[in-house]
Amino acid sequence: MSTTATVENLPNASAEPQVNYLNARYGVKSWLLTVDHKRIGLLYLCTITVMFVVGGIAATMMRINLLEPQGALVEPETYNKLFSTHGLVMVFFFLVPSIPVTLGNFLIPMMIGARDVAFPRLNLLSWYIFATGCLIMLYVVCTGGVDTGWTFYTPFSTTYSTTDVVLAALSIFVAGFSSILTGVNFIVTIHKMRAPGMTWFRLPLFIWSMYASAIIFVLGTPVIAITLLLLGVERLLHVGIFDPALGGDPLLFQHLFWFYSHPAVYIMILPSMGVISELIAAFSRKRIFGYSFVAFSSLAIAIISFLVWGHHMFVSGESIYAGLVFSVLSFLVAIPSAVKVFNWTATLYKGSISYEAPMLYALGFLGLFTIGGLTGLYLASLSTDVHLSGTYFVVAHFHYIMVGAAVMAFMGGIHFWWPKITGHLYPDLWARIAAAIIFIGFNLTFFPQFVLGYLGMPRRYAMYPAEFQALNVLSTAGASVLAVGYIIPFIYLIWSLKYGPVAGPNPFGAKGLEWTTQSPPPTENYLKIPIVTEEAYNYETAPEPEVVRV
Amino acid sequence: MMGLTQFALNSIAALWLQFPVQPPAASSIAESVDHVYYFLTGVTVFFTVLIFSIIFYFAIKYRRRPGKPYQPETHTSLFLELSWTIIPSLICVVIFVWSSSLFVRNNRPPANSREIFVIGKQWMWHIQHPEGPREIDALHVPVGENIKLTMTSQDVIHGFYIPAFRVKKDVLPGRYTSVWFKANRTGVYHLFCSQYCGTNHSEMIGWVYVMNPTDFAAWLAQGEQSESLAQQGARLFTQLGCDSCHNAAASSTGPSLAGIYSKPEKLADGTTRVVDDSFLRQAILTPSTIHVAGYPQIMPTFSGQVDEEQILQLIAYVKSLGAQERTNGQ
The missing domain is CATH 1.10.760.10 (Cytochrome c-like domain)
Known part of the structure; x- marks a missing residue:
């Protein structure tokens, strides 16, 4: 990405208005039949935003209900459906796809200097499959919901639940194919479509993390698909697989379920680690400290994540020896995560750090991921897990990882690349205020839940003993702050589409091929395929930031 | 003025009591589990403070200042990479060995345990004493005696959880699981179902009554259920x-x-x-x-x-x- 490439890929200033991927064609058909990875990324962004709102409404109603020990809003039956909906929608229809299908789709070809992904039509098909899954899920939610929790534990889900378990499982089964196809597409794209000179160790770390999560997509998702298929077979045809009354084994389901669902946690967190690497490098204007250690720790996490599923089952009746093995492997997976945190922190050393909104999200991520990761040790440790598993401690821990870290990174990434995606700047002051509100609201919501869990309050309780009320009220208060923090960006980002100042090709002065082309990029991304001549994050040759304050 | 200060102090104390931070510890293993918990909390606080302090220090010291020349440098250090790989690994080894040895011990019921049977069903705990008495959503045990619970479920998976004893085990249909404990403090403690089991999961709760051996013997003897x-x-x-x-x-x-x-x-x-x-x-x-x-x-x-x-x-x-x-x- 020499200076020449930069000049070649930017049309003359006199050539306004530029033709880009957004204004090249108009009309509903041009969107629904598009094979442009950037437009598909936006289709996904709209879809998962709808799902996030659905899951968020469920969460809001749960938190309101928990204001009072006897339940302030709904009956236990409804509460059970609310937490099931919240979990299913947020995990399978927001968090798992979130960064890969939006930012990944948009950025992978741009970052490696390609015109599109390897299989553009397959990419569009993935979106249609995903949207079908979403529609089935929304149908289930609208027609009475499902009450199994997102974990579908047997034999409750196969024999005892009276809700529409099969259809809910089907929605995930269908959406899973979208994950598999997206994973295949990304792996092939990263292997085969890199621009001349873009060697593996010149790749931005975002690409490494997308590569690692694509591997989990391809290897893990078929297992959950098979598991849900078996669940449907037992529920509909009464073939004994999981229900001991029919001759099945209920723990078999848990093994199969967590074999996918633990790696799925890393599908959620690995892409956000990639985003954070980009943000920290860009806003401290430095190459990431220990590039190769950060890159390989992503692969290490992807591999070890397949070997730790049993730590969800320490009190399930699995053998003590299985518990010991899974405990040691769970500690092992903590190490590469720690390595990343230390490397990101060290990147700040002797940098030139500025605090635009994306960087605030990145620093917020660092703090929350540190807490979320360290509290994971309590659950990898066997004797403490016996007390804490199945309590609010677990709820707090995984929300620090999945919301504190993954959603913070998603928000940071959306803010960082928003000018590239839309061509417009958002008001940075509002964005920084929102980032601060989210950070405060998040901690207020979930920190009390660590204490609740240690006190012994089980999760998935519609009612609870009165002594837990004060901490629950505190948590609900925090959730309302958090909700405000999520609504503000929604407003100013929409506002910026029409009223935001024009961004220019590289408003943050960041390195990376995507910043060398116009904003929004032309349909083919680059007028001329760039030739890469340097490492990633070479800020010695970076242009000055040109942020226009709104 | 004095009255006002007193009132303020009382209010703060009252508010503080609304926010408990520690569950009661009433079994022989509770304290040892808590020690691991405290150690982990120490590790968590130390590393969180460390990371936060370094971030704040760097964030202020190296903030971008207009007009100040900046020359990017690339830093790597094998020494640092190895230290922050090896030191956390060693800490993890310590926690693993310590916590696992407790876990193994806490999972092996002593030979001389008093056996009590537990059947979980949607949505109640059915407790059966070998001497005959049965209880619903209540468990009476003598203090200072090893108790082994043999548990099974009549329908779905439940979770038997006594926070004050730091014990928990899933209760499965079609097989027996067990937990053991030795209560060391008389009192009344929560019994929770910790594995989601359907509509009234949150009402599948009860109380554990830890009694003096003499009171317990009297409790066992009372009631008409005389057949063992x-x-x-x-x-x-x-x-x-x-x-x-x-x-x-x-x-x-x-x-x-x-x-x-x-x-x-x-x-x-x-x-x-x-x-x-x-x-x-x-x-x-x-x-x-x-x-x-x-x-x-x-x-x-x-x-x-x-x-x-x-x-x-x-x-x-x-x-x-x-x-x-x-x-x-x-």
């Missing part, structure tokens, strides 16, 4: 006609059950299995899967004829036969 679990089992044993095959006569078509409990039994395929609760349960419900050497495999299944409670009664009876045998032997 083994006696009920004996009655059932005759009722179901088990004794027509399983008797001491030399010509009997089934093995005699006297004294077999906790002894190895030779199977037709040449292997041996120790006769325990799970073995007996399997023999009653799916006799076709157990073929004892020297006997024809003709026992019909009793699946559907006996419920979980009755299976426990039969097991208690078989166990009592073992005890009689030993007594006779002496």
